[in-house]
Amino acid sequence: MRELLVELGERTYPIYIGEGLLNAAGDLFTQRGISAKSPLMIITDENVVAQGHLDKLQAVLIAAGFKVVTSVINPGESSKSLLVLEKLIGQALEEGLDRKSTIVALGGGVVGDLAGFVAASYMRGIKFIQVPTTILAHDSSVGGKVAVNHPMAKNIIGAFHQPELVLYDLETLQTLPKREVSAGLSEVVKHGLIWDEEFVSWCDENAERLTALDADALGYALFKGCSVKAAVVSKDERENDLRAILNLGHTIGHALEAVAGYGELLHGEAISIGMVGAARLGVKLGASEEVYTVTKRVLSRVGLPVKLPPHLDTDAIMEAMLHDKKFMEGTIVFIVPVEIGKVEINKSVSAALVREIVEQLKQEAV
Amino acid sequence: MRELLVELGERTYPIYIGEGLLNAAGDLFTQRGISAKSPLMIITDENVVAQGHLDKLQAVLIAAGFKVVTSVINPGESSKSLLVLEKLIGQALEEGLDRKSTIVALGGGVVGDLAGFVAASYMRGIKFIQVPTTILAHDSSVGGKVAVNHPMAKNIIGAFHQPELVLYDLETLQTLPKREVSAGLSEVVKHGLIWDEEFVSWCDENAERLTALDADALGYALFKGCSVKAAVVSKDERENDLRAILNLGHTIGHALEAVAGYGELLHGEAISIGMVGAARLGVKLGASEEVYTVTKRVLSRVGLPVKLPPHLDTDAIMEAMLHDKKFMEGTIVFIVPVEIGKVEINKSVSAALVREIVEQLKQEAV
Ligand SMILES: NC(=O)c1ccc[n+]([C@@H]2O[C@H](COP(=O)([O-])OP(=O)(O)OC[C@H]3O[C@@H](n4cnc5c(N)ncnc54)[C@H](O)[C@@H]3O)[C@@H](O)[C@H]2O)c1
Ligand SMILES: NC(=O)c1ccc[n+]([C@@H]2O[C@H](COP(=O)([O-])OP(=O)(O)OC[C@H]3O[C@@H](n4cnc5c(N)ncnc54)[C@H](O)[C@@H]3O)[C@@H](O)[C@H]2O)c1
Ligand SMILES: [Zn+2]
Ligand SMILES: [Zn+2]
Numbered sequence: 110m111r112e113l114l115v116e117l118g119e120r121t122y123p124i125y126i127g128e129g130l131l132n133a134a135g136d137l138f139t140q141r142g143i144s145a146k147s148p149l150m151i152i153t154d155e156n157v158v159a160q161g162h163l164d165k166l167q168a169v170l171i172a173a174g175f176k177v178v179t180s181v182i183n184p185g186e187s188s189k190s191l192l193v194l195e196k197l198i199g200q201a202l203e204e205g206l207d208r209k210s211t212i213v214a215l216g217g218g219v220v221g222d223l224a225g226f227v228a229a230s231y232m233r234g235i236k237f238i239q240v241p242t243t244i245l246a247h248d249s250s251v252g253g254k255v256a257v258n259h260p261m262a263k264n265i266i267g268a269f270h271q272p273e274l275v276l277y278d279l280e281t282l283q284t285l286p287k288r289e290v291s292a293g294l295s296e297v298v299k300h301g302l303i304w305d306e307e308f309v310s311w312c313d314e315n316a317e318r319l320t321a322l323d324a325d326a327l328g329y330a331l332f333k334g335c336s337v338k339a340a341v342v343s344k345d346e347r348e349n350d351l352r353a354i355l356n357l358g359h360t361i362g363h364a365l366e367a368v369a370g371y372g373e374l375l376h377g378e379a380i381s382i383g384m385v386g387a388a389r390l391g392v393k394l395g396a397s398e399e400v401y402t403v404t405k406r407v408l409s410r411v412g413l414p415v416k417l418p419p420h421l422d423t424d425a426i427m428e429a430m431l432h433d434k435k436f437m438e439g440t441i442v443f444i445v446p447v448e449i450g451k452v453e454i455n456k457s458v459s460a461a462l463v464r465e466i467v468e469q470l471k472q473e474a475v
Numbered sequence: 476m477r478e479l480l481v482e483l484g485e486r487t488y489p490i491y492i493g494e495g496l497l498n499a500a501g502d503l504f505t506q507r508g509i510s511a512k513s514p515l516m517i518i519t520d521e522n523v524v525a526q527g528h529l530d531k532l533q534a535v536l537i538a539a540g541f542k543v544v545t546s547v548i549n550p551g552e553s554s555k556s557l558l559v560l561e562k563l564i565g566q567a568l569e570e571g572l573d574r575k576s577t578i579v580a581l582g583g584g585v586v587g588d589l590a591g592f593v594a595a596s597y598m599r600g601i602k603f604i605q606v607p608t609t610i611l612a613h614d615s616s617v618g619g620k621v622a623v624n625h626p627m628a629k630n631i632i633g634a635f636h637q638p639e640l641v642l643y644d645l646e647t648l649q650t651l652p653k654r655e656v657s658a659g660l661s662e663v664v665k666h667g668l669i670w671d672e673e674f675v676s677w678c679d680e681n682a683e684r685l686t687a688l689d690a691d692a693l694g695y696a697l698f699k700g701c702s703v704k705a706a707v708v709s710k711d712e713r714e715n716d717l718r719a720i721l722n723l724g725h726t727i728g729h730a731l732e733a734v735a736g737y738g739e740l741l742h743g744e745a746i747s748i749g750m751v752g753a754a755r756l757g758v759k760l761g762a763s764e765e766v767y768t769v770t771k772r773v774l775s776r777v778g779l780p781v782k783l784p785p786h787l788d789t790d791a792i793m794e795a796m797l798h799d800k801k802f803m804e805g806t807i808v809f810i811v812p813v814e815i816g817k818v819e820i821n822k823s824v825s826a827a828l829v830r831e832i833v834e835q836l837k838q839e840a841v
Contacts, residue, residue, distance in 0.1 A: 191557045194632075195625065202627045230596075233622065233633045254599065259561065261568045267599045268634060
């Protein structure tokens with residue numbers, strides 16, 4: 110088992126990563142002071158249930174003496190809504206959850222973000238535990254950002270709410286569809302690209318082991334990914350400055366998700382293309398050509414798209430970017446690589462230059 | 476102008492109380508670092524608009540160079556919903572509010588709680604200013620509790636989100652309906668009852684000046700009320716222990732509101748009856764008879780009901796209390812006066828005793 114601390118003063122919490130960790134959930138929860146007197150609610154989705162992960166976690170917690178309530182949502186982004194939030198809070202009320210209760214998110218980033226906002230807002234905030242079951246959720250489970258979507262914008266209604274702990278059982282990842290594996294690795298590679306050149310090389314060399322879900326490789330990669338995220342978040346919990354570097358690839362990526370319609374491109378796929386775009390931008394602004402070639406190669410090797418689907422309308426993509434919340438007081442904030450493992454926050458990238466990059470991404474050789 | 480600081484470390488903020496303060500809004504906002512570059516959104520309700528208060532504030536802020544967006548909700552508790560929240564967030568997006576924007580609540584507690592939760596959750600939290608226009612809102616505007624209702628329970632979906640400042644213009648209070656004046660004074664008296672015997676005597680003697688909205692008396696009373704609330708909140712921002720004393724009268728009061736149906740009893744009226752009940756309980760548990768007589772007399776003098784409407788069903792009231800969120804791990808938390816100006820948190824009041832009190836409150840002489 111690997112252990113890692115997210116240092117946030119009195120909100121500091123541990124991340125545990127290892128095989129078969131669900132079996133230790135009872136002990137680890139108790140160790141962190143989770144009350145067995147008040148009902149605990151596991152929120153998960155149908156796919157996770159179908160793979161047997163809920164049954165397992167529930168049985169372990171009941172055996173450890175917890176009062177367990179479960180709530181199963183429909184899989185997918187559309188569950189991150191105020192409507193589903195209202196339903197879950199209704200259920201929490203019916204089941205008698207009180208201020209000492211805990212919400213457990215068992216699933217990917219959708220479940221984590223939604224359940225986290227339930228925990229943040231129910232009675233103005235109760236305890237919260239992340240049990241991520243996707244690779245992408247190594248990202249969403251660290252840092253405390255929780256949210257639901259508004260019909261007009263993603264993740265726009267939310268809070269900062271740190272979990273009590275994160276429990277990462279590598280066994281749950283074995284049931285992930287291949288495409289979700291690659292999409293999750295996108296954020297893993299991102300964490301290397303913004304912070305750690307050596308880890309990018311390691312990903313380059315171990316890409317095959319990662320996509321094959323080799324437990325050793327995966328455990329190491331998730332540990333590294335979580336470490337980078339934790340380091341950044343510790344320095345800037347509320348996204349005042351540094352934390353913005355985590356948005357590498359996301360300015361273009363979010364626009365692609367919006368224009369393609371959620372579903373055609375997974376989040377990790379969209380930001381993969383976005384990171385190639387950011388690398389191109391970096392080279393234009395003076396970085397060595399290698400920044401672009403390495404970025405593109407690593408992402409391809411873990412099974413990700415690097416070319417922007419040419420049928421997506423450039424005007425629509427630009428328009429979507431203008432609505433993105435990362436525009437502040439009219440200035441566009443762009444995360445630009447300066448070398449592998451290092452990025453800068455550039456606040457004055459012109460729309461014209463971004464449009465050029467978008468056009469080039471449509472011609473990218475694969 | 477009276478000024479008061481709510482001490483909360485880096486979240487410390489000032490409360491300004493005085494006549495004609497709306498005229499100084501521009502300066503005071505600027506002084507607190509409110510950005511004039513990003514749009515600022517005033518949320519208010521139709522009644523407040525009808526009295527001309529929005530026009531005035533808007534004109535002052537525009538003259539001071541702010542970009543002002545306004546949003547007018549229907550008056551009343553039913554606007555504190557996720558549906559209205561979603562609409563307001565949609566409007567904020569349309570109007571281009573960004574992370575440096577500010578939400579201004581111009582109105583009573585309904586507007587304050589709702590607008591505060593918009594500010595707490597929009598982009599995971601933007602700045603927030605309270606401009607209370609009811610007496611009751613002296614209570615809701617201090618302490619950072621913001622929330623909307625769930626069909627099953629009041630104030631159950633929310634956050635702790637402190638304002639940047641509170642601007643209390645006594646002139647806006649002149650347009651309040653008489654019944655709202657008394658209802659607001661209920662929380663003023665409450666603040667005396669839990670903390671400050673001398674202030675209770677002062678209220679007793681100055682009840683008529685208060686109900687007549689004498690500016691001097693009102694300014695003093697609101698300053699005192701806010702001071703008590705601020706002192707309590709400073710010691711216990713997140714309601715772990717001490718803050719519970721602010722719930723004097725609320726255990727029974729909330730149940731009455733729920734059973735009567737919101738509307739028959741205003742919040743302040745319901746907790747007036749609740750405070751008489753709590754005083755009766757205090758006497759039963761050993762406090763001097765005076766606790767009950769003084770409590771009842773002061774509340775009557777400021778125009779509040781002290782008798783529980785006999786047609787309300789006792790079983791229904793008891794049932795409503797059992798669903799109240801102040802029940803923790805099965806134990807009922809009751810705030811009980813021990814003398815005037817001093818209460819204790821009693822965690823073991825039996826349901827049978829509470830039922831007895833409820834029956835007695837129906838017989839209360841008026
Ligand atoms: N809060 C943050 O900081 C943050 C960061 C990045 C992404 N996110 C959010 O995360 C979400 C994306 O996360 P995601 O990719 O994990 O999405 P997801 O939760 O939708 O999971 C992807 C798919 O895998 C399924 N699944 C989950 N675990 C499984 C398992 N063990 N076996 C088989 N199938 C499984 C899910 O049902 C779903 O169909 C987005 O909503 C995004 O906004 C949040
Ligand atoms: N957050 C907290 O700590 C806290 C504390 C106490 C109460 N509250 C909440 O506050 C709410 C009650 O507050 P309230 O009594 O101020 O309610 P309110 O906002 O509904 O105002 C009462 C009535 O007065 C009208 N009004 C407001 N200002 C006016 C003015 N200047 N002239 C004429 N009419 C005016 C309103 O339109 C409304 O009809 C409840 O929702 C309660 O839950 C919150
Ligand atoms: Zn991402
Ligand atoms: Zn109250």
